[in-house]
Amino acid sequence: MRYDLPYARPGQVIGLLGGSFDPAHRGHAHITREALKRFGLDRVWWLVTPGNPLKKNGPAPIASRLERARLVMQHPRVEVTDIERHTQTRYTAETLQTLQHMYPGVRFVWLMGADNLATFHRWERWEWIMANVPIGVIARPGDRVAARTSPAAKRFEHAKIPGRLARCLAWAEAPAWSLINVPMVDISSSQIRARGDW
Numbered sequence: 001m002r003y004d005l006p007y008a009r010p011g012q013v014i015g016l017l018g019g020s021f022d023p024a025h026r027g028h029a030h031i032t033r034e035a036l037k038r039f040g041l042d043r044v045w046w047l048v049t050p051g052n053p054l055k056k057n058g059p060a061p062i063a064s065r066l067e068r069a070r071l072v073m074q075h076p077r078v079e080v081t082d083i084e085r086h087t088q089t090r091y092t093a094e095t096l097q098t099l100q101h102m103y104p105g106v107r108f109v110w111l112m113g114a115d116n117l118a119t120f121h122r123w124e125r126w127e128w129i130m131a132n133v134p135i136g137v138i139a140r141p142g143d144r145v146a147a148r149t150s151p152a153a154k155r156f157e158h159a160k161i162p163g164r165l166a167r168c169l170a171w172a173e174a175p176a177w178s179l180i181n182v183p184m185v186d187i188s189s190s191q192i193r194a195r196g197d198w
Contacts, residue, residue, distance in 0.1 A: 004086050006079045010105025013170040015039060015136065018047035018084075018092060022059035023067035031138045034076055034182040035111050040167040044111070045097065046073060046080045069180040093125035096133055103165045107134075109170050113137045114147035114179065115155055121151040131158050134169050135177040147179060 008014050015035050015146075032044050048066055051058055061066060062082060068100065069080045089095040092110070093108035098106070099108060110133045112120075117137050120126050129135070130152065137147060147153060161168060166178045 004084060005102070006081055008043070008103050008106045011036065012042045012102075013040065013109060014103075015044040015109045015111045016047055016096075016099075017044055018095070020048055020059040021046065021048050021065050021069050022049075022052070024050075024072040025066060025099045026072065029073045031091070031111075031182065033075065034180070035075060035136055035138060036075075038163075038166045038180050038182070039109060039111075039169050041177070042077070044078045045083070046078065047083050048197065049081060050082070050085050051090075054196075067169075091124040093123075093128050096129060107170055109133065110135045112137055114144055117152055117179070118146035118150045121155075126152060127155070129162040130177065131186060132174050134172055134174050136166070136169055137141045137177060137179040139179060139181045144179075144181070153158060157192075 002055055015032075017028070017032060017035070019028075028046075030073055036044055047082060048062060048069055050062055051121060057163045063087065066080060066082055067135075068126040068168070073080055083099070084090070084095055087098045089098055095108065096108065097118060097136065110129065112135065122138060139147065156175050156177060159177055161176055163178060163180045166180050
């Protein structure tokens with residue numbers, strides 16, 4: 001199974017951006033480039049998920065989503081993957097545990113938009129994720145207040161690293177999270193699907 005997965009060596013810091021990417025767009029690419037810079041990551045892996053347990057309707061076939069994602073995100077330090085299809089994990093916590101076991105010595109940082117932090121308390125084993133992996137949160141238009149007042153933000157307020165120190169996140173012991181504000185590209189996958197642009 002390992003030969004189908006990306007390479008990482010001990011000591012590297014890998015950001016993980018998971019999602020259905022249905023479809024991937026320039027907003028995903030933009031926040032990825034910002035995360036590389038602001039969180040001091042060596043690489044970012046996109047985890048194109050086979051399906052999202054929190055969404056009722058299934059996404060487009062994974063092969064077409066991977067193909068689109070690779071066209072949208074072309075960067076030497078970013079790899080588009082279907083890791084969860086190979087590991088056969090469904091939930092983020094399972095995926096993270098599996099990756100930590102498979103890549104000893106690699107430091108993982110979970111990346112998410114602020115909209116996801118607002119609903120993070122609905123994720124399977126969300127408190128385990130917070131307690132075991134540093135989390136980098138990228139603010140998107142209109143999501144800052146909901147993220148900062150979310151149950152997850154309140155529960156782990158003591159573990160928040162100020163945005164100006166975001167480069168320290170990867171080396172902080174979990175629980176640790178940081179919310180950064182970046183110039184945003186105001187576009188979403190649902191808008192693209194509604195327009196039928198792909």
